[in-house]
Amino acid sequence: MINDTDTFSIPGGQTETGQIKKFMESDHGVNETLEYINSLYEKPNDSQPEKQTIFGSETFVVDPFKKQNAHIETSAAQNEALTTQEMRPLELHELGEALDAKQIIELVNGSTARIDFVRNAKLNGINDPYNLAGNQNNTNMSVNYGLAA
Amino acid sequence: MALLLKRALSLLTGNTAQPKKRPFKEMTERELIELESELGRDIFGPIEKGGRREFFCLDKHTWIWYEEWIDATKAKRSRTTRYELHDNGIMKSQDGTNYQFLDGQELKNFGVAVRMYYERVMRGLYKLDPETGAPLTVAPDTIDR
Numbered sequence: 001m002i003n004d005t006d007t008f009s010i011p012g013g014q015t016e017t018g019q020i021k022k023f024m025e026s027d028h029g030v031n032e033t034l035e036y037i038n039s040l041y042e043k044p045n046d047s048q049p050e051k052q053t054i055f056g057s058e059t060f061v062v063d064p065f066k067k068q069n070a071h072i073e074t075s076a077a078q079n080e081a082l083t084t085q086e087m088r089p090l091e092l093h094e095l096g097e098a099l100d101a102k103q104i105i106e107l108v109n110g111s112t113a114r115i116d117f118v119r120n121a122k123l124n125g126i127n128d129p130y131n132l133a134g135n136q137n138n139t140n141m142s143v144n145y146g147l148a149a
Numbered sequence: 150m151a152l153l154l155k156r157a158l159s160l161l162t163g164n165t166a167q168p169k170k171r172p173f174k175e176m177t178e179r180e181l182i183e184l185e186s187e188l189g190r191d192i193f194g195p196i197e198k199g200g201r202r203e204f205f206c207l208d209k210h211t212w213i214w215y216e217e218w219i220d221a222t223k224a225k226r227s228r229t230t231r232y233e234l235h236d237n238g239i240m241k242s243q244d245g246t247n248y249q250f251l252d253g254q255e256l257k258n259f260g261v262a263v264r265m266y267y268e269r270v271m272r273g274l275y276k277l278d279p280e281t282g283a284p285l286t287v288a289p290d291t292i293d294r
Contacts, residue, residue, distance in 0.1 A: 123176070
């Protein structure tokens with residue numbers, strides 16, 4: 001049954017009954033989705049070169065999916081001198097804990113803008129919305145929404 | 150005549166490649182949003198029997214969560230939650246009332262949900278790498294014998 005606490009939960013301690021919270025604590029919904037998303041990155045045909053980040057004497061391998069997250073914890077590591085064990089890639093559901101309110105709003109804004117951008121590109125029949133191929137016909141659609149260089 | 154020659158040539162040379170389909174080209178924005186919502190609706194888990202859920206990005210400033218369920222008296226109920234992106238925060242309203250800015254855990258949960266939706270639609274629907282925007286690698290076609 002749905003009640004007022006079943007949306008994204010009401011601030012002030014009522015999170016326990018929120019749907020997201022419940023599914024995060026169970027093996028359904030969010031966790032399954034995370035596993036699904038992570039499994040996509042393990043496909044050989046979809047692999048990209050892994051990137052290595054060197055920290056002192058430690059080397060961390062960062063996959064493309066977690067690049068942004070790893071960047072966040074890189075900063076955290078520099079600031080707070082975290083141990084090697086703590087410097088693992090953050091999972092998607094940990095994003096909320098790692099980012100402050102301003103960063104979350106930026107993330108939401110960025111994701112929303114990209115979805116809107118790609119959707120409109122598809123509606124206009126543009127198959128390379130980010131103009132990665134350098135096609136001049138796509139110049140108008142090649143706005144960079146903060147994509148990695 | 151040209152078409153006939155082209156077909157004949159393709160039969161002679163064995164080149165029967167068909168032009169690639171562009172499934173999105175004929176779609177309306179509404180249809181694309183419906184496809185996105187199919188990927189977004191179960192981010193929060195399974196939908197209860199008799200219920201319905203839609204969760205989607207309406208435009209670059211708006212997200213919609215529609216939930217429909219059967220209450221204890223067997224009556225059908227629904228709620229539409231709207232999230233508007235503003236420079237100073239994310240405004241939430243339910244059924245057109247109760248405007249408030251998201252904060253705390255609710256804001257974090259919304260951020261995670263948006264990120265998951267983004268990952269899903271970019272990969273599952275638009276076939277783009279969510280990190281780079283590059284088209285996902287497609288396995289080469291195989292020949293049926």
